[in-house]
Amino acid sequence: xxxxxxxxxTGAGISAESGIPxxxxxxxxxxxxRVEDVATxxxxxxxxxxxxxxxxxxxxxxxxxxxxxGHRQLVRLEERYNVVVVTQNIDNLHEQAGSTNVLHLxxxxxxxxxxxxxxxxxxxxxxxxHLGDLAPDGAQLRPHIVWFGEAVPxxxxxxxxxxxxxxxxxxxxSMNVYPAAGLIHYVPAGVPCYLVDPKAVAxxxxxxxxxxxxxxxxxxxxxxxxxx
Numbered sequence: 001x002x003x004x005x006x007x008x009x010t011g012a013g014i015s016a017e018s019g020i021p022x023x024x025x026x027x028x029x030x031x032x033x034r035v036e037d038v039a040t041x042x043x044x045x046x047x048x049x050x051x052x053x054x055x056x057x058x059x060x061x062x063x064x065x066x067x068x069x070g071h072r073q074l075v076r077l078e079e080r081y082n083v084v085v086v087t088q089n090i091d092n093l094h095e096q097a098g099s100t101n102v103l104h105l106x107x108x109x110x111x112x113x114x115x116x117x118x119x120x121x122x123x124x125x126x127x128x129x130h131l132g133d134l135a136p137d138g139a140q141l142r143p144h145i146v147w148f149g150e151a152v153p154x155x156x157x158x159x160x161x162x163x164x165x166x167x168x169x170x171x172x173x174s175m176n177v178y179p180a181a182g183l184i185h186y187v188p189a190g191v192p193c194y195l196v197d198p199k200a201v202a203x204x205x206x207x208x209x210x211x212x213x214x215x216x217x218x219x220x221x222x223x224x225x226x227x228x
Contacts (some may be wrong), residue, residue, distance in 0.1 A: 003081050004082070004167065005081065005164050005165050005166045005167070006084070006166065006167045006168075006225070007083075007161050007165040007167075007168050008077075008084070008086065008168075008169045009086050009088075009171070009183055010086070010088065010094070011089065011173025011180075012088070012089060012172060012173065013171065013173060013197055013214060014068070014089070014093075014171050014172035015089050015091055017068045017070060017213060017214055018066060018093055019065045020061065020062070020065060020093075035148065038050065039147050041147055041149065041150060042149075043147075048142075051143075052128075052130065055129070056128040056129060059127075060128075062109055063126045066093075066096070067093045067096045068215050069219065070171060070196075071094055071096070072098070073218040073222045074097070074099055074218060074222070076222050077225060078099070080225070080226055081225065083099070084103060085099050085102045086105060086161065086183065087104055088106050088180050089104075089106070090104070090108055092110055103157060103158055104154065105146070105152055105155060105158060106145060106146040107143070107146050109143070109145075110123065110124060110126070111123055111144035112124045112129050112133075112142060113142060113144045114135035114140075115139045116135070117137055120135050121144055122136070155180070158180075159186045160186075162183050163186050163188065166191060167194075167225060169221055170194070170195045170197075170201075171195075171196045171214050171217075172196070172197055174201060175195075175201050184203065184205065193207045194210065195207045195208070195209050196214055197209075198211060198217075
């Protein structure tokens, strides 16, 4: 029998349980930085060293944490379903946990790209990026991160995946960050949707809400889908 498609949209809440802080829970501060100072292209132009160092710190932090049960439970679904994780997170915890098909909407800390060519992406793993570190085309390397105000290249592929979903799961996101929050509108009517988050989240369609943290709530959704 052909496997059905599960699309999982994840946000900062699932990584927070692994020890990666979110900025929206701290009055717009992210590790004591204003988002406008570290997560926009204007900030990078004003003070590239500050921005590079900020993401160097995030990258070092990533290599000190591990996937949590929420990440691991999603891997279980691959036993029975075609699972695609569409994540707003810039960490690689889904991949570390074993998910085999992950689409990053906002980029990835373990990659850098040319400041001249967005399509020239370099794997850097845990290495820092410094001023003077160059891409193969001779341009400065910058974090492969979609900053506020920049286009989200993977949003169209993500929307197409949602159009083909047989089940849709949202984990750890407020559904307030666009364009990712709009992906649920591409899911066909009648497709079962689940939302796992400890906070109340407003979603304007029929959704099964599990108001728990990811490490416990995701298991309930996965158990239910594996029993179908």
